[in-house]
Amino acid sequence: MALLVAAVAMILAVPSAALAEPDSEGGSKKLRTALETAAKGYDTAKTKLASSKKRQKQLGTRLKESEAAAKAMTEQVNELANRSYQMGRVSTVSMLLNSSSPDGFMERIQSLDMLAQVDSGMLADYRDEVETAKRAKVALDAEIKEQKKQVDLMARKKKQAELALAEVGGGSAGGFLDPDSPAAKPAPRNSDGSWPKESCTVKDPTSSGCLTPRTLHAYQESRADGFKRYTVCYSSRASGEHPKGRACDLSSNASTFKNAAATGGDKAYGDRLAAYFVKNASELGVMYVIWYRQIWMPSTGWRAYSASGGPAAVHTNHVHVSML
Structure with missing residues (x-):
């Protein structure tokens, strides 16, 4: 009898919190594993999608800048092409031979050399802007494909979670x-x-x-x-x-x-x-x-x-x- 009383006393001494404290997250281990896999996969895809959209925005800005710069230089490049066509080699030699003095001859040589350098630099800058725009466009297309890939993956992970929950x-x-x-x-x-x-x-x-x-x-x-x-x-x-x-x-x-x-x-x-x-x-x-x-x-x-x-x-x- 004494042992029975002691046992009852021990049971009554246990706090109600201990009896009610959660000892399980509910559901099965299989369900929790499925939910964890789906949740982590979804989060990874969502993060990659956000990064791709950020890169897309940066590339879009760079593409606009390059296209605007190339467009602004187009008129100058066309002017340069017309001048080169009109002058040609013969015209350039004629300009030098028609100089009235040695000083004038040297001055024209220096002017032509400076013009050639300016023309060369302008053409190089123009080519760079055009190529940069092309690369940005290719990269943008790649980002659009990447985003579709991640959106599809997010949809699959969502479906996995829904199917796992549907079972219960x-x-x-x-x-x-x-x-x-x-x-x-x-x-x-x-x-x-x-x-x-x-x-x-x-x-x-x-x-x-x-x-x-x-x-x-x-x-x-x-x-x-x-x-x-x-x-x-x-x-x-x-x-x-x-x-x-x-x-x-x-x-x-x-x-x-x-x-x-x-x-x-x-x-x-x-x-x-x-x-x-x-x-x-x-x-x-x-x-x-x-x-x-x-x-x-x-x-x-x-x-x-x-x-x-x-x-x-x-x-x-x-x-x-x-x-x-």
Whole structure:
């Protein structure tokens, strides 16, 4: 009897947070892997598309400049061609022989030499501008092909994500959006716009584990923007993003993970928090957001997320955010 009483006392002593704390991101490992592959592929294609459009803009400016310069020089080149045709070699020799004095002869030689240099330089500049314009046009055509390639790839990656979600009933959903969400400070990117490769190297302020620098930045930005309720990021699990330091579970409750679906003010808080990460996804490097049986990805928007289980598994008591 004494042992039974002790056992019951131990069970009652366990905090409710521990019972309700998320131990899974919901869904299967296969689904999470498919979503990660699709999300990263989509982001890479999107980055390359943006870089191509930037190069296209620069090339377009250079093409206009070269064409304008060549056009402005056309009249001068035509004038030069007419003068050369009219003078010819004989006319030039005649000009020299008809000089009335040795000084005049030397002066004409110097003038002709200077004219030849000017003419030669003008023609060289003209050829350069024409060739530059041709190269810019070829490069522009290449960028247009590159953009089509990346747009097609983005479409394929979007389809992959939709198919993976469709297997678990992931149809379109209303989602959580808030145009008045605060704007987060962007996380550092590479010079080409891609995300730096990161590992779990910085201390997680919400646990005894570690986070990637980008995940820590997202956590800190959300708190700076007023989302300060109970959060756990790193946790030791069999799979998913948490053990990689690339995910956080942000409770809708101020002090714990309640073992019940959020309602009232807690639900409204979760709605705003999910919308915050969606609005700032590009700035922070968000891979996907899960909240209240729905999942958001940059490629698909909000979709139904029909995981099974309690509030933690179906994400009705916390917002889950995974990072690229």
